[in-house]
Amino acid sequence: MAPILDKKTDRPFIISGPCSAESREQILHMARELSSRGVDLFRAGLWKPRTRPHLFEGVGEEGLDWLVEAKEETGIRVAIEVANTRHVELALEKGIDTVWIGARTSANPFSVQEIADALRGVKIPVFIKNPINPDLRLWMGAVERMRHAGIEELGLIHRGFSFFNTDKYRNSPLWQIPIDMRAEMPEVMMICDVSHICGQRNLLQDVAQAAMDLGFDGLMIETHPDPENAKTDSAQQITPSDFDRLLSSLVIRTESVSALSDHKEVNDLRRQIDALDEDLVELLGVRMQLAERIGDIKDQYSIPVLQPARWQAVLKKARLNAQKKGLSADFIEELFKAMHQESIHHQLLVMNSRVETK
Ligand code: PEP
Ligand code: MN
Numbered sequence: 001m002a003p004i005l006d007k008k009t010d011r012p013f014i015i016s017g018p019c020s021a022e023s024r025e026q027i028l029h030m031a032r033e034l035s036s037r038g039v040d041l042f043r044a045g046l047w048k049p050r051t052r053p054h055l056f057e058g059v060g061e062e063g064l065d066w067l068v069e070a071k072e073e074t075g076i077r078v079a080i081e082v083a084n085t086r087h088v089e090l091a092l093e094k095g096i097d098t099v100w101i102g103a104r105t106s107a108n109p110f111s112v113q114e115i116a117d118a119l120r121g122v123k124i125p126v127f128i129k130n131p132i133n134p135d136l137r138l139w140m141g142a143v144e145r146m147r148h149a150g151i152e153e154l155g156l157i158h159r160g161f162s163f164f165n166t167d168k169y170r171n172s173p174l175w176q177i178p179i180d181m182r183a184e185m186p187e188v189m190m191i192c193d194v195s196h197i198c199g200q201r202n203l204l205q206d207v208a209q210a211a212m213d214l215g216f217d218g219l220m221i222e223t224h225p226d227p228e229n230a231k232t233d234s235a236q237q238i239t240p241s242d243f244d245r246l247l248s249s250l251v252i253r254t255e256s257v258s259a260l261s262d263h264k265e266v267n268d269l270r271r272q273i274d275a276l277d278e279d280l281v282e283l284l285g286v287r288m289q290l291a292e293r294i295g296d297i298k299d300q301y302s303i304p305v306l307q308p309a310r311w312q313a314v315l316k317k318a319r320l321n322a323q324k325k326g327l328s329a330d331f332i333e334e335l336f337k338a339m340h341q342e343s344i345h346h347q348l349l350v351m352n353s354r355v356e357t358k
Contacts, residue, residue: 004041004077004098004125005155005189010254013218015079015127015191016243017043019233020056021063029225031070031078033240041098042067042076043220047087048232049104056231064094071097079127083111088118100127103159103171103196106142107131116149125153129193134161134177140184155189156181157220158211160197167330170199170236173207175214182215193220195236201227204238205246212250221246287339288346295347299354305347311340 005013016034021027021044031042044067048058067078079098082088083105091099099119105111106128119126126146131138139156146154158178160171182190192211194204208219224230227237238246260266298305315336322332 003153005153007187007189007217011252012212012216012250013041013189013191014039014247015041015043015218015220016223017079018045018224018230019195019222019237020045020048020231021059021066022231023059024066024069026225027063027066027070028073030223030240031074031076033225034223034243035074035076037240037244039076040218041079042070043079043100043222045081045232047081047083049081049083049102050232061090064090064096067096068094071095081105082115085114085118088115092122092124096124098125098127100157101129101142103129103132103162107133107135107138109138109141109145112142112145116145116151119146119151120149122151123153125155126151127155127157127191129157129159130161130177130181132162132171134174136177136180136184139177139181143185143188155191156185157191157193158197158216159193159220169197169203169207171197173197173210175210178216179214189217191218191220192216195220195222195233198236199233200235201238201242204236205249208246208250212252284339284342288342291343292346292350295350296354298347299351305344305351314340 016039017030018026027044030044034042044063046058046060046063046067048056050057064080067080070076071078077097079100080087080091080096081102082091082099083102088099101112101115105115128139128142128146131142143154143156156178158173158181160169160173161177162171178190178192182188192208194207194211198204198207204221208221211219221243222233222237223240223243224234224237225239227234227239230237295305297303315333318332318336319329322329
């Protein structure tokens with residue numbers, strides 16, 4: 001049988017359906033709408049991992065029959081989230097095509113192992129969402145647990161990372177983490193769950209486009225017949241017609257990397273970028289040497305390494321300069337924080353070596 005997760009298509013692999021299964025009618029209606037649009041996998045959550053217990057926690061086992069009925073009627077493949085052995089057993093017993101491990105579960109190696117054991121030897125595809133915290137190794141560990149259990153068809157879902165102080169997104173995308181994950185596991189399909197990253201409808205288009213531009217293999221998009229009245233995640237779900245608009249506005253770049261490798265201008269630009277990157281590292285080295293010399297002087301005068309007023313002034317100046325160059329405030333702040341951290345580290349090294357030689 002052909003694998004469900006085929007990376008080699010020139011169109012994105014689409015997973016869509018409601019956040020939660022709410023009724024038989026809703027599931028059948030959405031499965032009809034989405035199968036006629038060529039959606040690859042129909043999703044619906046049956047057991048919902050809610051932050052607080054009095055909220056709607058899903059219809060549970062009952063929803064399995066609705067999904068099976070939807071699958072039999074429309075032919076669409078169906079996927080649910082599993083968080084424990086019981087969920088896996090029920091999914092397999094009923095003939096669910098694919099399961100995914102949610103972000104709260106993938107953060108817990110005990111749970112991932114339990115699910116891997118329950119899936120041992122089973123031939124269905126398994127998607128693994130990134131853990132809620134930005135820990136690449138934890139995500140990789142979840143994949144490894146599945147592989148050790150003999151799961152061959154694996155997919156990854158990037159759904160952003162949760163922070164106490166959130167920015168405009170519900171879960172910050174921190175693109176570097178899925179990019180690093182892709183570099184570690186280039187053969188594994190990587191889907192972007194734009195709905196859980198955005199948390200609100202109006203951001204979906206831009207994030208979906210960013211995911212396509214970054215070479216993701218597909219998208220997960222939550223859809224609902226009446227998003228305003230959805231029992232979960234109502235602000236981020238969209239109707240089938242908004243889903244059509246979103247997909248038809250996407251620019252899909254299908255040209256392969258090899259086409260670019262012969263492009264003279266791109267090659268020239270890349271050479272310039274490589275040279276600049278080398279210079280940047282060189283300059284950072286020089287900056288750290290200067291910091292070390294200051295560290296030495298601070299040590300002689302018994303001044304603490306951290307000088308908050310000086311640091312604020314450095315940051316303020318950098319923000320102003322960055323603005324003139326069209327660089328985002330977030331970027332420059334992150335960059336300077338990292339540089340400052342490294343400077344402090346170098347200064348402490350200088351001080352400690354002096355203590356050791358005293
Ligand atoms: C979901 O996809 O319904 C879900 C709960 O997502 P996450 O695990 O990414 O929060
Ligand atoms: Mn949801």
